[in-house]
Amino acid sequence: MEAMLVLPVANGILPRPGGGIIAGVFLPEQGGDALFQVGAKNEVLLCPWQAEEESLYPVGVSARIREISQEQAVAEDGTPLVVYLATLEGCEHVRWHSLREEDGYFFAGQLKRMNFRQSRKTYPVISxxxxxPQGGYTEFRSEADLPVTIYGTDLESEREVSVSANLGGLVSKEQAHTIEHAIIRALSGYGLCTAKTLLMSVIRETTELKQSVENSIRFTLPEIIGHTDSGICGNPMTNLARFYLARDFTDNLRGGKGMARSLSEARRKTMSELTGEIGLSLAPGLRVMQGLKKGMSHDDTVLQLKTYQQVIARFPFDPWG
Structure with missing residues (x-):
């Protein structure tokens, strides 16, 4: 395969390989000019942009430009500007091994087609x-019965789709819940959930969850418990915090207290009730771990890559497979 123009993707939107269609508006300085120069019927490579590393993930989806047109538009301040309307058709997963920059654009070389469906027995991935992906849930039935579901929206039909697997007997319930969140994070950030991206996502997710517990206690902010870059974690501690805060805040307002005082007092009372009910220690390090495991049903244990491979192998390749 010849070198391809790379379009960095920061919003997680990649076309489905094998004919999936996506359409979008591109500004000239954000790849529109280069896309227009490549032209219809030719291919470009869409690759996830890693904001934390400030780098491109080396696996993306090649896409054929079905249609592209130059249109006139108007900015919010009334200034006329040129935009490009493009329709892209997903072809296949592609890995690049070299990258060069030219005139502000990336071009990938040493390209290799990847058929992840065929290689799932030796290299399982979720696409x-x-x-x-928008959310998920883990059912805590028993250690031997732990269904995990990740749901989201089909980019073409806009219908809800999902992938599910039973992780019972493979990991603990707390680990399954953590893996649920990490899969969402990996799919959104990398476009692929592999053993390595899952491991990195587990580390980042649990780090941010623990930080949310510590910051909520230190700064008396119950509303930030369970918030990470991948979304809001649904768990007993987060749910209780939101319930207590809303209840106490409303009670204070009804009692005639001002907005600021009502919120401040509700926050303090909520944190007192929450830490007492869950039984958190006063020791900073211990209370964070108790909040993670007892309060939010998560486990920050980093498992072996082999275990993550077994986890991924239990899921289908994608929602349509």
């Missing part, structure tokens, strides 16, 4: 192309 995030063609859909936008």
């Amino acid at each position: 995030g192309a063609g859909w936008l």
